[in-house]
Amino acid sequence: MSQANELYQQVILDHNRNPRNYHPMPDATYACQGYNPLCGDNITIFAKADATGQTLEDLSFQGNGCAICKASSSLMTSQLKGKPVSEARELFQEFHAMVKGDLDPETAPNHLGKLKLFQGVKEYSSRIKCATLAWHALMGALDRKETTSTE
Amino acid sequence: MSKSPYLDIKKDFPVLNREFDGKPLVYLDTAATSQKPTVVIDAMDHFYRESYGTVRRGVYRLSEKATQAYESTRHKVAKLINASSDREIIYTRGCTESLNLVAYSYGRSVLKSGDEIILSQIEHHANIVPWQIVREMTGAVIKIIPCNDRGELFLEEYRKLLSPRAKIVAVNHVSNALGTINPIKEIAKLAHEAGAVMVVDGAQSISHMTVDVQDLGADFYAFSSHKMFGPTGAGILYGRYDLLEKMPPFQGGGDMIRQVTFEKTTYQDPPHRFEAGTPSIVEVLGLGVAVDYLQSVGLDKIAGHEHALLEYGTKLLSGIPGVRLIGTAEHKGAILGFELDGVHPHDIGTLLDMDGIAIRAGHHCAQPTMQRFGVPATARASLGPYNTEADLDALAAGIQKIRGMFHH
Numbered sequence: 265m266s267q268a269n270e271l272y273q274q275v276i277l278d279h280n281r282n283p284r285n286y287h288p289m290p291d292a293t294y295a296c297q298g299y300n301p302l303c304g305d306n307i308t309i310f311a312k313a314d315a316t317g318q319t320l321e322d323l324s325f326q327g328n329g330c331a332i333c334k335a336s337s338s339l340m341t342s343q344l345k346g347k348p349v350s351e352a353r354e355l356f357q358e359f360h361a362m363v364k365g366d367l368d369p370e371t372a373p374n375h376l377g378k379l380k381l382f383q384g385v386k387e388y389s390s391r392i393k394c395a396t397l398a399w400h401a402l403m404g405a406l407d408r409k410e411t412t413s414t415e
Numbered sequence: 416m417s418k419s420p421y422l423d424i425k426k427d428f429p430v431l432n433r434e435f436d437g438k439p440l441v442y443l444d445t446a447a448t449s450q451k452p453t454v455v456i457d458a459m460d461h462f463y464r465e466s467y468g469t470v471r472r473g474v475y476r477l478s479e480k481a482t483q484a485y486e487s488t489r490h491k492v493a494k495l496i497n498a499s500s501d502r503e504i505i506y507t508r509g510c511t512e513s514l515n516l517v518a519y520s521y522g523r524s525v526l527k528s529g530d531e532i533i534l535s536q537i538e539h540h541a542n543i544v545p546w547q548i549v550r551e552m553t554g555a556v557i558k559i560i561p562c563n564d565r566g567e568l569f570l571e572e573y574r575k576l577l578s579p580r581a582k583i584v585a586v587n588h589v590s591n592a593l594g595t596i597n598p599i600k601e602i603a604k605l606a607h608e609a610g611a612v613m614v615v616d617g618a619q620s621i622s623h624m625t626v627d628v629q630d631l632g633a634d635f636y637a638f639s640s641h642k643m644f645g646p647t648g649a650g651i652l653y654g655r656y657d658l659l660e661k662m663p664p665f666q667g668g669g670d671m672i673r674q675v676t677f678e679k680t681t682y683q684d685p686p687h688r689f690e691a692g693t694p695s696i697v698e699v700l701g702l703g704v705a706v707d708y709l710q711s712v713g714l715d716k717i718a719g720h721e722h723a724l725l726e727y728g729t730k731l732l733s734g735i736p737g738v739r740l741i742g743t744a745e746h747k748g749a750i751l752g753f754e755l756d757g758v759h760p761h762d763i764g765t766l767l768d769m770d771g772i773a774i775r776a777g778h779h780c781a782q783p784t785m786q787r788f789g790v791p792a793t794a795r796a797s798l799g800p801y802n803t804e805a806d807l808d809a810l811a812a813g814i815q816k817i818r819g820m821f822h823h
Contacts, residue, residue: 271765272762272766272820277820277821280821281757281821302777303761303776303777303778303791303792304777304778304782304785304791304792305759305791328791329759330759330760330761330762331758331759331762331821332761332762333759388765391761391765394761
């Protein structure tokens with residue numbers, strides 16, 4: 265199970281079982297539903313910006329997805345709370361590059377922190393979209409789209 | 416002592432003897448595509464090395480030999496499904512193309528606005544989408560035969576749907592997501608009484624049971640080579656000759672014509688009318704060898720083997736807490752669709768793969784079936800004649816391990 269431990273680590277399994285920030289947000293400033301047509305998974309991301317519109321005060325999510333998808337949503341919303349919008353966009357780029365195998369978080373400078381847990385995804389090309397669905401939905405939300413798709 | 420219901424043919428399939436990370440491959444995705452026996456692989460290799468040439472065009476010996484081999488598959492397939500003539504066997508690139516051929520050529524030429532196409536609730540997208548496209552072109556209407564919670568079609572509801580407006584009934588012989596074996600003979604009889612033609616998607620039946628198109632009353636029967644131990648890139652459409660004769664071409668090009676001038680083109684008779692362009696020559700040859708292989712193993716023996724395995728696997732999976740089988744028809748092919756409480760099918764698929772077990776996870780190109788059962792996706796283990804009880808034991812052990820990971 266050594267490989268399994270790389271992808272399905274305890275933290276990921278825990279965030280799947282007890283997802284953080286798993287609730288709707290009636291007063292969200294941004295919301296977008298992300299859909300993965302390959303597997304039918306969908307995740308809606310809610311975000312609230314502060315008065316300046318520059319900082320993400322709060323984030324939450326709801327929807328259906330696999331363990332990778334739910335844990336990714338849970339960890340993403342946790343990590344971005346209180347962060348500037350610009351940092352969220354930057355982190356999306358780093359996360360995307362990491363799961364595609366274009367960025368090695370052990371050697372290249374990055375701000376991924378806990379999100380490094382998902383580096384095992386790069387070995388499973390069919391699962392990359394599971395890990396990035398929440399991120400695509402967040403980017404869609406920030407771009408004022410109501411829905412977005414991984415395809 | 417009673418005789419074992421099981422075949423012992425795993426050794427015929429080279430890939431099934433390989434390992435992943437030191438673990439033997441357990442292949443449980445035959446409903447997606449079957450593995451290939453050595454005889455098929457060798458025959459195709461040999462043909463490329465010794466005998467390859469174009470068909471139905473060359474006057475040289477290489478081409479004449481290739482043509483003989485190519486046409487001999489048509490005869491083998493006709494015998495396999497008890498077609499009344501080789502002329503009823505059309506080569507296509509796969510089951511999907513076969514169904515598109517019926518929809519575009521037959522459907523588009525006979526359907527008028529308000530005519531009805533009857534499909535079932537448990538079809539593969541390949542037997543839904545072509546009909547929707549033709550519906551847009553003709554103004555026809557699509558009606559759906561619903562199914563019960565076991566995945567069996569309600570024939571009473573089907574009877575009510577049939578009227579003189581029904582022109583085409585298109586149903587799969589075996590559901591790829593649920594395993595249901597549909598009562599095609601009865602469905603066809605009722606279709607004919609209403610004046611409709613019967614189109615059968617045979618993708619999941621052709622290599623698992625004896626198929627007799629005349630006995631079934633199928634007017635069209637479609638299947639793929641790659642699901643019957645042959646290569647990808649080849650498929651068959653069986654069509655009743657009197658229907659084929661009236662049908663316009665599906666695609667235009669070389670070899671399907673009698674004479675071409677810029678003013679007017681006349682077409683070949685079936686089946687060549689429907690075979691435009693250089694075909695999948697070596698794939699068709701490989702399919703012929705696959706048919707020989709199927710018949711040497713014996714379709715009745717394959718059906719017996721798979722039925723015994725299905726019963727074994729059903730019992731095994733039903734005994735695991737949290738497993739819910741999706742598709743529990745009384746008459747069922749060797750397909751085990753299931754859910755595991757609290758675990759997404761994609762996680763099941765990836766985790767089983769880490770133990771060398773290949774299953775399918777997802778909607779199986781049957782989203783309406785998933786909608787009927789209220790799930791976005793399922794995990795599916797599908798069996799072939801090369802599978803063993805040990806394969807299913809490995810599957811059950813893998814599922815137990817996943818339960819432990821997700822629920823401890």
